[in-house]
Each structure stands twice: as C-alpha cells, then as structure tokens.
Amino acid sequence: MKNALAKTARTVSASLAFSLAAETTARQGGLFQRLDARTKLLSVLALVLTANLVHQPVVLVFLYAAILPLAAASRIRVRTLARFWLGIPLVAALIGVPALFITPGPTLYRLTGGLAISATGLRSVTLLYLRVGTSASSAILLALTTRWHDLLHALARLGMPDVLLLALGMTYRYIYTLLELTNDMLTARLSRSVGPLSASKQRQVQGALAGTLLARSLDMSGEVYLAMRSRGFSGRARTLQRGRLQWLDLVWGVGLLVGCTLALWMGR
Amino acid sequence: MRKLRMEKWMVAYFAALGIVLATTGLHIPDGYLSPVTSAILFALVLPFWIKGVRDLRARVNAQTIPLVALMAAFSFIIMMFNVPLPGGTTGHAVGAAIAGIVLGPGVATIAVSIALIIQALVFGDGGILAIGANCFTMAVAMPYVADAIYRAIVGAGEPQRVRSLVGGAVAGYVSLAVAALLTAFLFGIQPALYTDAAGTPLYAPYPLSVAIPAMMIPHLAVACPVEALLTVAILGYLWSARPALLTSQAAPAPSGAAAGRLTGLWIALAALIIIVPVGLLAPGTAWGEWGAHELSELGLDFIPAGLERLGSLWGAPIPDYDIPALCNVNISYWLSAIVGTGLTVLVIWLISKLVVRKSVNEERAG
Numbered sequence: 001m002k003n004a005l006a007k008t009a010r011t012v013s014a015s016l017a018f019s020l021a022a023e024t025t026a027r028q029g030g031l032f033q034r035l036d037a038r039t040k041l042l043s044v045l046a047l048v049l050t051a052n053l054v055h056q057p058v059v060l061v062f063l064y065a066a067i068l069p070l071a072a073a074s075r076i077r078v079r080t081l082a083r084f085w086l087g088i089p090l091v092a093a094l095i096g097v098p099a100l101f102i103t104p105g106p107t108l109y110r111l112t113g114g115l116a117i118s119a120t121g122l123r124s125v126t127l128l129y130l131r132v133g134t135s136a137s138s139a140i141l142l143a144l145t146t147r148w149h150d151l152l153h154a155l156a157r158l159g160m161p162d163v164l165l166l167a168l169g170m171t172y173r174y175i176y177t178l179l180e181l182t183n184d185m186l187t188a189r190l191s192r193s194v195g196p197l198s199a200s201k202q203r204q205v206q207g208a209l210a211g212t213l214l215a216r217s218l219d220m221s222g223e224v225y226l227a228m229r230s231r232g233f234s235g236r237a238r239t240l241q242r243g244r245l246q247w248l249d250l251v252w253g254v255g256l257l258v259g260c261t262l263a264l265w266m267g268r
Numbered sequence: 269m270r271k272l273r274m275e276k277w278m279v280a281y282f283a284a285l286g287i288v289l290a291t292t293g294l295h296i297p298d299g300y301l302s303p304v305t306s307a308i309l310f311a312l313v314l315p316f317w318i319k320g321v322r323d324l325r326a327r328v329n330a331q332t333i334p335l336v337a338l339m340a341a342f343s344f345i346i347m348m349f350n351v352p353l354p355g356g357t358t359g360h361a362v363g364a365a366i367a368g369i370v371l372g373p374g375v376a377t378i379a380v381s382i383a384l385i386i387q388a389l390v391f392g393d394g395g396i397l398a399i400g401a402n403c404f405t406m407a408v409a410m411p412y413v414a415d416a417i418y419r420a421i422v423g424a425g426e427p428q429r430v431r432s433l434v435g436g437a438v439a440g441y442v443s444l445a446v447a448a449l450l451t452a453f454l455f456g457i458q459p460a461l462y463t464d465a466a467g468t469p470l471y472a473p474y475p476l477s478v479a480i481p482a483m484m485i486p487h488l489a490v491a492c493p494v495e496a497l498l499t500v501a502i503l504g505y506l507w508s509a510r511p512a513l514l515t516s517q518a519a520p521a522p523s524g525a526a527a528g529r530l531t532g533l534w535i536a537l538a539a540l541i542i543i544v545p546v547g548l549l550a551p552g553t554a555w556g557e558w559g560a561h562e563l564s565e566l567g568l569d570f571i572p573a574g575l576e577r578l579g580s581l582w583g584a585p586i587p588d589y590d591i592p593a594l595c596n597v598n599i600s601y602w603l604s605a606i607v608g609t610g611l612t613v614l615v616i617w618l619i620s621k622l623v624v625r626k627s628v629n630e631e632r633a634g
Contacts, residue, residue, distance in 0.1 A: 004350045004351060004352040007350040008348060008349050008350045011348040011350065012345070012348055015348060015391070018391060019390065019391075022390070044396065045396065048298050048395070048396055048397055049303060049397065051298075051299070052298060052299060052302070052303050052397060052471075053303060055464055055470060084392055088297055089299075092297070092299065092300070094285060095285065096473055097281070098278045098281060098282075098474075098478070099469070099473035099474060102275075102278070102478070103468075103469065103473060104467065105466070105467060105468070120466055120467055120468045120469075121473075123466075123468045124468045124469045124470075124473045125473065127468070127470060127471075128299060128300070128471070128472070128473060131298070131299030131471075132297050132298065132299035132300070133299075134299075135297065135298030135299050135395055135396070135397070136297055136298065136299075136392060136395075139298070139388070139389075139392050139395070139396050140392040142389070143389060143390050143391065143392050148390065151389065151390075163321075163333065166333050167333050167336045167337050167340070167378075167382060168382060168385070168386065169337075170333060170334060170337030170338075171336075171337040171338075171340040171341050171344070171382050171383070171386060172386060172390070173337075174337055174338055174341040175341045175344050175345065175386070177341070178338075178341045178342060178344075178345050179345060182345055182348075199352040202352045203351060203352060203497055203498075203501050204501060204504075206349055206351055206498065206501055207498070207500070207501020207502050207503075207504055207505045208501075208505045208509075209349075210346055210349060210363075210366075210498065210501065210502045210505070211501075211502045211504075211505030211506050211509060211510070212505070212509075213342055213345065213346070214342055214366070214370065214502065214506070214513075215506070215509065215510045215513065217338040217339060217341065217342040218335075218338065218339075218513070220334075220338055221334040221335040221337070221338040221339070222334075224334040224337075224338070225333075225334045225335075228334065
C-alpha cells in the first residue's frame with residue numbers, strides 16, 4: 001500500500017514551494033514583471049481567447065512557440081514552464097490518441113491490426129494539443145510573474161466588487177495558514193507512525209485531519225471576524241489604489257492587439 | 269456521418285488513462301471547450317453565485333467574509349488530499365460534497381468557486397476561460413446534488429449517525445458522478461457543435477457516445493469512491509468530535525423543504541438549457557408543429573385557409589430560435605433558451621408578486 005498520507009504531505013509541500021517560487025519569480029526584473037498587472041491580466045485573457053478561437057494549426061504553432069521567448073524574457077524557470085508548456089498538453093494529446101483513429105476522414109497512415117490514422121483525426125488532436133499548451137502556458141505567465149496583491153489590485157481596477165476582492169484576498173492568506181496547519185498535522189502524525197499504515201487506517205487519519213481542518217476553519221473565521229472588528233472593520237472593503245500604466249504597457253498592449261488580430265484573421 | 273462508439277481497445281485505454289489521471293482531479297483546462305460554451309457556463313453559474321452570497325448574508329451577516337474565506341481555503345486544501353482506495357491506488361477528492369452537506373449548498377458554491385478561481389489564476393490548475401465550467405460542475409452541481417441526496421437519506425428530524433454516514437457516502441459518490449457526467453456532456457457536445465468545413469472537431473474531439481463512457485468508467489471506479497470515502501471519513505470524525513456541526517445543519521429550516529425543491533428545479537432548468545442545442549442534431553420539425561410551408565413540403569396539397577391566414581399574423585422576434593446577426597445557429601439556440609427561460613421566469617415572478625401583494629392586502633383588509 002502506497003503511503004497516501006506522505007503523498008498528501010508532498011502535495012501540500014509542493015503547493016507551498018510553488019507559490020514561494022512564484023513570489024520569487026514575480027520579484028525579478030523580467031518583461032512580464034515590468035508590466036502592470038492589469039495589462040498582464042488582459043493580455044493573458046486575449047492570448048487564451050485567441051488560442052481558442054483560431055482554427056488553423058499553423059497559426060496556433062506560432063502562438064504556442066511565442067510563449068517560449070516571452071517566458072525566457074520573464075525569467076521563468078525552464079522546469080516550471082515545461083510542466084505547463086509540455087506536460088498539460090501532452091496529457092491532452094494522450095486523451096486524444098483514440099481520436100486519431102476513430103475520427104472520420106481521409107486515411108493518412110495505415111497501421112497493422114486494421115487501425116488507420118485519419119487526416120481529420122490528426123488535425124483535431126493537433127489543435128487540441130496546441131490550444132491546451134498555449135492556454136496553460138499563457139496562464140502560467142500571469143501566475144508566475146504577478147504577486148497576488150498586484151493581481152487583486154488589477155481585479156479591483158477592472159471593476160471586481162470590493163466584497164469579492166476582500167474574500168479572495170483573505171482566502172489566499174488563509175490558504176497558507178491552513179496549508180501550514182495541514183503540513184504540521186501530517187508531519188506530527190507521520191512522525192508517530194511505526195511501519196506502514198493500512199489503507200483503512202490512513203483513510204481514518206485523513207478523515208480526522210480534514211475534519212479538524214474544517215472545524216478549525218469554522219472556529220478561525222469567528223476569531224478573524226472578532227480581530228477585524230477590533231481593528232475597526234465596518235463591513236466595507238477598501239483596497240489600496242496604486243500603480244500606473246507605463247509606456248511599456250502601451251507598447252506591449254498595442255503589439256499584442258496587433259498580433260492577436262493578425263492571428264485571428266489568418267487563423268479563421 | 270458515421271456513428272462513433274467505444275470499441276474494446278478504447279475502453280481499456282480510457283480506463284487505464286483515467287485511473288492514472290484520477291490523481292489530477294476534474295479541472296477542465298482551456299482548449300477542451302469552445303469559448304462560447306465557456307461563456308454560457310459563466311452565465312449559468314452567475315445566479316448560483318448571487319444565491320450563495322444571499323444565503324451567506326442571511327445566515328451570518330457581517331461575519332460573511334471571514335467565513336467564506338476560511339471555507340474557500342478549506343476547499344482548496346481538501347482538493348490536495350490523496351485518499352487510498354482498496355487495491356493500492358490513491359485519488360484526489362474534490363471535497364465539494366462535504367462542503368455542500370456541512371455548509372449548505374449556497375455557501376459551498378461560493379467557497380468552492382473562490383478556491384477554483386485561485387487555483388486557476390495562481391496555480392495554473394484548470395483553465396481561465398473554463399472557470400465557469402469548472403465552477404458549474406464542481407462548485408454548483410456537486411454541493412447541490414450532495415446536499416439533496418444527504419437530506420433525502422438522513423430524513424427530517426434529528427439525524428442519526430449511521431444514516432448520516434450512509435447519506436454522506438451516497439452523496440459523495442453520486443455528486444461526483446453527476447459532475448463527471450456534466451463534464452463528459454460538455455466535452456461530448458463539442459464535436460457536434462464546433463467543426464470546421466472538413467468536419468474536424470475544433471475542441472474536445474469525442475462525441476457523447478465516446479466521451480460519456482470514457483469519463484464515467486474511471487470516475488465511477490476511482491474518483492467517485494474517493495469522494496465517498498473522504499466524505500464518510502470527515503462525517504465520522506465530526507460525529508465523534510463536533511456533532512453540533514451536523515445536527516444544527518441537518519435540522520431543516522421552516523421553508524427548507526420548499527427551498528430545496530426550488531433548488532432542484534433550478535438545477536434541472538440549468539441542465540436543460542445546456543442540452544438545448546442537442547435539438548439541432550434531430551432532423552426535421554417537431555411533430556405537429558408544421559407551418560404552412562412545411563406542410564406543403566410534407567406533400568400536403570391542401571393548406572387550410574385559417575392556418576395560412578393566422579400563421580402569418582404574428583411574426584416572432586426570434587423565428588426558429590435563430591438570431592441571424594450571431595452567424596451561429598448554436599449560439600442562437602442557447603441565447604434563445606436563456607432569453608425564453610428568463611422571460612418565462614420574469615412573467616411568473618411578476619404574477620406571483622401581484623398575487624402575493626393582493627393576498628397580503630386582503631389579509632390586512634380582513
């Protein structure tokens with residue numbers, strides 16, 4: 001029996017490590033880091049939307065390839081990028097393998113055993129791979145180069161209601177508190193285990209951990225509310241308005257708009 | 269077009285792949301769904317978000333924000349739990365079933381949605397355009413289905429431990445199965461709705477006949493048992509350590525039953541709107557709904573004078589559910605469904621307001 005508790009601990013630690021790495025990357029002086037968070041958010045939305053509206057694989061190849069220089073200019077680690085630029089689309093391609101054979105269309109290549117790859121099947125799976133790869137790696141450009149409070153600020157300036165912003169901000173902050181709590185509970189339990197635990201025992205422990213987490217979250221929400229009231233919170237959310245669009249934002253925005261329009265026109 | 273169906277080798281392939289992918293959750297990345305589908309799902313989730321915020325305000329007033337934040341953080345972390353299954357494999361739970369049972373579906377929708385939005389924007393898990401779709405399947409369908417099943421099994425009155433655990437297991441299993449089925453449905457309608465001139469599927473490539481078994485086999489075998497086990501494990505812990513959390517929630521509110529029935533209706537309505545374009549796959553006109561033109565096409569030489577005269581009396585604003593300006597019959601069909609449903613609901617709401625006001629006035633007068 002694999003140790004599911006250790007696996008959960010690894011997932012929790014990996015998540016903490018990912019966000020720490022993201023904060024570090026976001027502080028570096030790359031291309032995307034210099035852009036205003038609003039510009040980045042809208043740019044990524046435009047890129048993802050374009051990648052999902054283009055119908056020509058050749059145009060999608062250009063978009064997919066364009067992510068690489070952008071990521072390099074934004075100092076994103078190769079290993080992190082590879083997970084989103086290669087890993088996620090590869091899963092899409094694996095899911096699409098049977099579509100190569102069953103999609104009706106002219107036969108491209110005949111395999112042994114009566115299976116034949118159809119041209120439409122190959123085109124369809126290629127489109128899926130490129131769309132998923134371009135979208136996932138565009139999204140990660142935003143995630144890895146933007147600090148959370150800048151992203152919240154951008155969402156505020158783009159018109160997201162204050163209450164939702166406050167909820168998002170607090171959630172993000174308490175994710176780390178609960179991640180640490182989970183990590184501590186898992187470490188404490190694992191350090192008291194001698195030999196492998198049975199599957200049913202592991203499920204019992206997972207249930208106790210998750211249940212404690214739920215009860216602690218509910219309790220903590222009451223405490224946080226009292227703390228907020230003690231600091232004078234009146235129910236109204238306020239965000240710090242700061243940041244100005246620079247020339248770089250304008251140049252980048254115009255360039256991206258031209259690029260996306262061109263891609264949409266050529267990729268109809 | 270040739271009918272596509274699952275062959276034996278495909279069943280084995282998808283089962284093996286699905287079991288491997290059961291560790292990655294149900295998050296839909298961008299690229300599998302057309303932007304139009306994604307936009308429609310955003311629109312469908314919106315009323316549930318509004319209802320969730322209202323539920324929160326009604327229950328906890330000013331404590332709303334910290335409660336939502338902590339519950340969203342809890343939902344985020346619960347998705348990382350690896351649950352061991354008999355047979356040696358492990359899988360990720362979504363955790364939306366337990367959230368729906370303990371918090372109530374309205375609050376759970378908001379909490380799970382916030383967790384999904386942070387996952388997409390900060391961790392790159394799940395697509396940005398697909399946020400609406402992911403929220404619809406995991407933050408709306410799952411908590412509502414889980415809550416309805418749990419309450420049906422637990423029954424009215426003071427809940428009992430065994431019934432609650434059985435209810436949690438069934439709710440966890442079925443709610444994830446419903447979420448997987450909805451996801452499979454969204455994937456499966458893509459090739460019917462979005463292909464290029466050569467017939468190439470532009471998004472998810474499999475029709476319903478393949479997408480549904482491909483998604484359902486691994487989910488029913490791995491992911492659903494994981495959700496059921498985690499839900500039972502958390503309920504079991506809460507029964508022994510914090511039973512008040514379950515008993516206070518399980519006691520139905522005075523208007524709870526009616527609200528539950530209405531919630532079910534809203535879910536059914538939303539599901540029906542999603543599957544509206546399936547009607548496009550059927551050729552011909554619905555039986556008995558022929559116009560004068562279609563009657564003559566059917567070979568009827570004689571068109572009743574009344575039909576011919578009255579048929580052109582009223583020109584529908586959206587004839588045949590087609591809005592030519594949109595240049596896409598599927599979007600037109602969906603928009604027509606949303607406009608039609610919205611108008612129907614609006615008219616019924618106005619009538620009910622008038623009736624309620626009238627009866628209140630009569631009571632006051634009496």
